[in-house]
Amino acid sequence: MGDTKLDVLQGTLDLMVLKTVESMGPLHGYGIARRIEQVSGDALTLNQGTIYPALLRLEQRGWIHAEWGMSESNRRAKFYSLSRAGRKQIAKETQNWERVAATMARFLAENS
Amino acid sequence: MEWIRILLSRCTALFRRKRLDVELDEELRTHIEMAVEENLRRGMTADEARTAALRSFGGVTQTKEAYRVQSGARLAESLAQDARYGLRQLKRDRGFTLTVMVTLALAIGANTAIFSVVNALLIQSLPYAHPERMGTIFFRVEGAKPLDGLHAIDGTQWETLRDNVPSLIAAVYGWISGVNLQAGPRVQYVHDARVSAHYFDVLAIRPMIGRSFSEEEDRPNGPKAVMLSYDLWRSILGGEPSIVGQAIRLKSESYTVIGVLPEGAQTPLNADLYTALQPSRTGEGGGTNFGVITRLRDGATWQQADAELNRAWAFRAADYAREHPGGGRLHFYSVPLQRGETAELRPKALTLMLAAGLILLIASANIAGLTLVRMTRRVSEVATRMALGASRWRIQRQLWIENLMLAGAGGAVGASVGFAALRGLLALLPTHFLPVARVALDGRVLAFTLVLSLLTSVLFGMLPALTMRRVDLRSSMGSHAVAGVEKLRLRQCLIAGEVALSLVLLAGAGLLIRTLIHLETLPQGFNPTGIMTGTASLDDARFQDPAAFAKLLDESTAAMLRIPGVENAAVGLSLPYERALNDGVTFSDGKEAGQRAMSGEVYATQGYFETLEIPLLAGRYFTASDGPNTQRVAIVNRTFARRFYGNENPVDRVINKGVVIVGVVSDVPVAAGLDATAPLAGEQMVYIPAKQFGGKLLAMVHVWFQPSWIVRTARPVTGLTEEMQQAMADADPGLPFSGFYSMKEVLAKRLALQRVEVALLSALAGLALLLSAVGIFALVANIVAQRTREIGIRLALGASLGQAMTHVSAMGVRAVAAGLAVGLVLCAGVLPLMHSVLYGVSVYDASTGLAAVTMLVAVSLFAATAPALRVARIDPARTLREE
Numbered sequence: 001m002g003d004t005k006l007d008v009l010q011g012t013l014d015l016m017v018l019k020t021v022e023s024m025g026p027l028h029g030y031g032i033a034r035r036i037e038q039v040s041g042d043a044l045t046l047n048q049g050t051i052y053p054a055l056l057r058l059e060q061r062g063w064i065h066a067e068w069g070m071s072e073s074n075r076r077a078k079f080y081s082l083s084r085a086g087r088k089q090i091a092k093e094t095q096n097w098e099r100v101a102a103t104m105a106r107f108l109a110e111n112s
Numbered sequence: 113m114e115w116i117r118i119l120l121s122r123c124t125a126l127f128r129r130k131r132l133d134v135e136l137d138e139e140l141r142t143h144i145e146m147a148v149e150e151n152l153r154r155g156m157t158a159d160e161a162r163t164a165a166l167r168s169f170g171g172v173t174q175t176k177e178a179y180r181v182q183s184g185a186r187l188a189e190s191l192a193q194d195a196r197y198g199l200r201q202l203k204r205d206r207g208f209t210l211t212v213m214v215t216l217a218l219a220i221g222a223n224t225a226i227f228s229v230v231n232a233l234l235i236q237s238l239p240y241a242h243p244e245r246m247g248t249i250f251f252r253v254e255g256a257k258p259l260d261g262l263h264a265i266d267g268t269q270w271e272t273l274r275d276n277v278p279s280l281i282a283a284v285y286g287w288i289s290g291v292n293l294q295a296g297p298r299v300q301y302v303h304d305a306r307v308s309a310h311y312f313d314v315l316a317i318r319p320m321i322g323r324s325f326s327e328e329e330d331r332p333n334g335p336k337a338v339m340l341s342y343d344l345w346r347s348i349l350g351g352e353p354s355i356v357g358q359a360i361r362l363k364s365e366s367y368t369v370i371g372v373l374p375e376g377a378q379t380p381l382n383a384d385l386y387t388a389l390q391p392s393r394t395g396e397g398g399g400t401n402f403g404v405i406t407r408l409r410d411g412a413t414w415q416q417a418d419a420e421l422n423r424a425w426a427f428r429a430a431d432y433a434r435e436h437p438g439g440g441r442l443h444f445y446s447v448p449l450q451r452g453e454t455a456e457l458r459p460k461a462l463t464l465m466l467a468a469g470l471i472l473l474i475a476s477a478n479i480a481g482l483t484l485v486r487m488t489r490r491v492s493e494v495a496t497r498m499a500l501g502a503s504r505w506r507i508q509r510q511l512w513i514e515n516l517m518l519a520g521a522g523g524a525v526g527a528s529v530g531f532a533a534l535r536g537l538l539a540l541l542p543t544h545f546l547p548v549a550r551v552a553l554d555g556r557v558l559a560f561t562l563v564l565s566l567l568t569s570v571l572f573g574m575l576p577a578l579t580m581r582r583v584d585l586r587s588s589m590g591s592h593a594v595a596g597v598e599k600l601r602l603r604q605c606l607i608a609g610e611v612a613l614s615l616v617l618l619a620g621a622g623l624l625i626r627t628l629i630h631l632e633t634l635p636q637g638f639n640p641t642g643i644m645t646g647t648a649s650l651d652d653a654r655f656q657d658p659a660a661f662a663k664l665l666d667e668s669t670a671a672m673l674r675i676p677g678v679e680n681a682a683v684g685l686s687l688p689y690e691r692a693l694n695d696g697v698t699f700s701d702g703k704e705a706g707q708r709a710m711s712g713e714v715y716a717t718q719g720y721f722e723t724l725e726i727p728l729l730a731g732r733y734f735t736a737s738d739g740p741n742t743q744r745v746a747i748v749n750r751t752f753a754r755r756f757y758g759n760e761n762p763v764d765r766v767i768n769k770g771v772v773i774v775g776v777v778s779d780v781p782v783a784a785g786l787d788a789t790a791p792l793a794g795e796q797m798v799y800i801p802a803k804q805f806g807g808k809l810l811a812m813v814h815v816w817f818q819p820s821w822i823v824r825t826a827r828p829v830t831g832l833t834e835e836m837q838q839a840m841a842d843a844d845p846g847l848p849f850s851g852f853y854s855m856k857e858v859l860a861k862r863l864a865l866q867r868v869e870v871a872l873l874s875a876l877a878g879l880a881l882l883l884s885a886v887g888i889f890a891l892v893a894n895i896v897a898q899r900t901r902e903i904g905i906r907l908a909l910g911a912s913l914g915q916a917m918t919h920v921s922a923m924g925v926r927a928v929a930a931g932l933a934v935g936l937v938l939c940a941g942v943l944p945l946m947h948s949v950l951y952g953v954s955v956y957d958a959s960t961g962l963a964a965v966t967m968l969v970a971v972s973l974f975a976a977t978a979p980a981l982r983v984a985r986i987d988p989a990r991t992l993r994e995e
Contacts, residue, residue, distance in 0.1 A: 028143075028146075029139060030142070030146040033143075047168075047169065047175075048170060049140075049169045049170040049171065049174065049175030049178075050175065052139070052175055052179050053175070053181075056183055060182075071142070071146070073149060075145065076138065076142065077139070078139050
């Protein structure tokens with residue numbers, strides 16, 4: 001784990017998981033974790049385990065559904081899919097995140 | 113993975129949590145295996161693949177822990193842990209736990225039982241469709257002497273109500289009466305409710321078979337029709353549906369059965385059968401003898417109905433204004449049926465609920481005191497836990513969990529105690545006493561008990577928990593905690609509060625007891641011992657003829673006189689303690705000539721006064737020669753003579769155009785019918801020879817009253833009632849007695865309400881006294897235990913045992929004294945509320961107050977000194993050595 005890797009920011013993991021489930025359709029935990037690593041280009045330090053409490057949290061809030069199914073390698077796995085509330089949440093969070101990012105970008109540009 | 117199994121086993125109790133764990137295990141296993149597979153595909157060796165997979169997963173243990181926190185299992189676990197710890201603590205303090213449980217069970221039980229009755233009477237909806245659209249009619253007179261109450265109506269009012277108030281479906285009913293029903297070869301005594309047409313429309317009850325009364329059947333002298341209750345139909349009349357349309361013999365006449373009510377159908381009258389009232393403007397309808405029930409028609413409002421009602425009955429208000437010049441305006445208004453039916457019981461039920469609430473407060477104060485002591489003993493335990501890192505929140509939570517467990521268990525036991533108490537309470541009540549068919553422990557009652565348990569746990573847990581917040585770690589560790597002055601004050605205040613509330617309850621119960629004693633020991637004016645009475649219904653076509661009635665009286669009394677051991681026998685329309693007929697009396701001579709007054713009226717056979725041993729004050733008793741064709745005579749009682757003739761002798765005076773007063777007898781207590789300020793009173797009374805009591809009134813009084821056959825025996829005669837029934841059968845084989853009562857039972861029936869009130873309030877007051885005594889005892893016992901050292905030193909320094917004991921009990925005594933003072937002030941405020949239920953004793957009755965205070969002081973002193981005796985067992989030398 002080199003110095004150049006980023007720690008996952010508090011709160012960003014939830015959005016990543018939601019977004020992943022949105023783009024990939026129903027997916028198991030391992031798939032979600034791998035997908036996040038791939039998309040981030042391995043720039044993130046992600047303990048894969050941390051996505052499980054996140055998945056439970058999202059499920060408790062009703063943003064995703066979980067269902068037992070069979071994986072491509074014929075293993076019983078829990079598949080997560082996006083709910084309608086989850087879709088709305090993505091839109092909200094995305095907007096929010098973009099605003100924060102834009103603000104940060106402006107702030108950093110001014111002070112550099 | 114040992115820890116999983118440990119954790120899993122810990123969660124066995126939490127079934128779902130366990131399943132979640134198993135699922136998570138499987139999910140994580142799949143995850144790792146997928147990762148391993150992928151790594152193998154990339155060409156790693158098996159070992160490398162597994163190591164890499166686990167590394168990129170991060171800590172399995174941490175993941176699971178985070179997952180459990182997220183799922184809430186952690187909180188549940190730690191709560192379960194607290195609960196188990198609390199349970200151990202409660203088990204260790206067995207005496208404390210037992211005391212608290214018993215206190216709670218009694219307090220919550222009493223509240224549950226009384227609330228069940230309140231619920232059934234005042235809260236539960238009536239068992240009819242849309243009960244909110246049902247009502248009855250009250251009257252109100254505003255002005256200097258305001259009046260308010262249930263309004264009985266006469267025939268004229270009924271006709272205007274029926275015809276001129278379109279917003280209401282209205283129905284009237286008469287007094288419920290006992291009648292004789294021919295069922296096969298036997299004649300049975302059953303309850304008949306006389307109701308107008310549309311009565312069942314108001315109740316929204318459809319007959320199971322047949323129909324209800326038509327308007328034709330409800331006209332005076334209309335066809336005789338009867339409706340049967342389901343139970344009567346099944347039990348006595350065979351239960352065949354074909355009975356509808358057939359005739360049955362009722363009151364020695366033929367009645368056509370037109371309908372059978374559904375199984376379990378309740379009416380406010382709950383009779384065995386129903387006949388048409390056939391109301392008119394004369395006879396029964398000439399007086400206010402009908403009760404009203406109404407149902408609001410669809411689309412109408414109560415305001416409309418009341419406006420129509422007052423317009424329709426404007427003549428009545430005008431009559432009232434004429435009869436009461438200067439009085440207030442009379443007007444009428446609708447009242448929801450439930451409130452109308454329970455108007456009399458409501459304040460009593462609420463008073464009891466209040467008393468039960470006081471018990472709960474006392475119990476909570478007591479338990480708060482006990483918990484406070486327990487907390488004091490646990491200060492070092494708490495300090496240790498805090499030193500080991502427990503947060504204040506965790507400690508508080510622990511305490512509250514213990515309180516909740518106590519309250520929960522107490523509530524559960526209390527619910528069963530309440531159930532038993534309710535059974536007992538209902539057994540005390542005479543049948544048909546409550547206007548509801550049954551009182552059940554329903555969901556609402558159980559919810560009430562649950563809320564009560566939570567409330568008590570908050571009440572008794574709050575003070576100790578607050579004091580615990582101020583535990584100071586440094587000073588508490590290792591020190592032998594001594595109750596601070598402040599905490600002692602707090603407990604003294606609690607005790608004072610308990611004593612004050614107990615005094616209120618004791619004084620209240622005392623006043624009710626005095627009332628009952630007053631009523632039961634009224635000057636009797638007759639000799640109730642050795643009397644047996646039997647009632648029978650003469651609401652029967654055969655006895656409407658005065659000659660047949662006279663023959664029955666003669667033959668039945670003669671037959672009863674032949675029973676061995678019977679000294680005297682007679683018949684009377686009503687008995688002492690019972691309600692008499694109210695009738696107008698016109699004075700026909702002297703300066704009172706032309707005046708009218710109301711009086712109680714009783715017909716009596718020759719021998720009525722001799723059998724009851726009512727002393728003659730002037731003139732003569734009735735004799736055999738006072739017959740239908742001789743001079744009409746009357747006997748009046750002392751109150752009648754005093755009230756209407758002052759000091760003059762009423763004998764030979766004339767009333768009711770030609771009735772000569774021939775005698776004056778002493779007063780007997782009767783159920784007040786004229787001026788209902790007391791349940792029993794000596795009212796003015798006119799006695800008429802039964803054979804001269806004639807005309808239309810004879811048939812009518814037998815609808816309302818069942819006359820009593822009275823026999824006097826010198827000593828108890830076994831099988832007397834069977835002999836009386838046989839004697840009656842000799843005179844008339846078709847006339848069953850409806851019941852036999854000693855005079856004691858007649859009195860008990862009359863004072864049932866007062867007896868129940870006394871029993872309940874005394875039980876509550878006794879409970880309060882007991883709880884207070886326990887509280888005081890615990891307080892002083894505790895002081896002794898905590899101050900053993902101090903007392904030892906005092907003794908060593910030369911204090912006498914007596915001084916040491918006084919020093920200790922003084923704390924309890926001071927609390928009691930303060931409580932008494934507060935209690936007396938409370939009494940002055942609260943007791944006047946009882947004004948309406950007290951008779952023969954004033955609200956501020958000094959002797960009752962004194963008795964209550966004395967009793968409380970005696971019990972408190974005992975409770976305060978008994979534990980102080982332990983001081984004698986303190987060995988100063990040893991306590992000093994222990995120092």
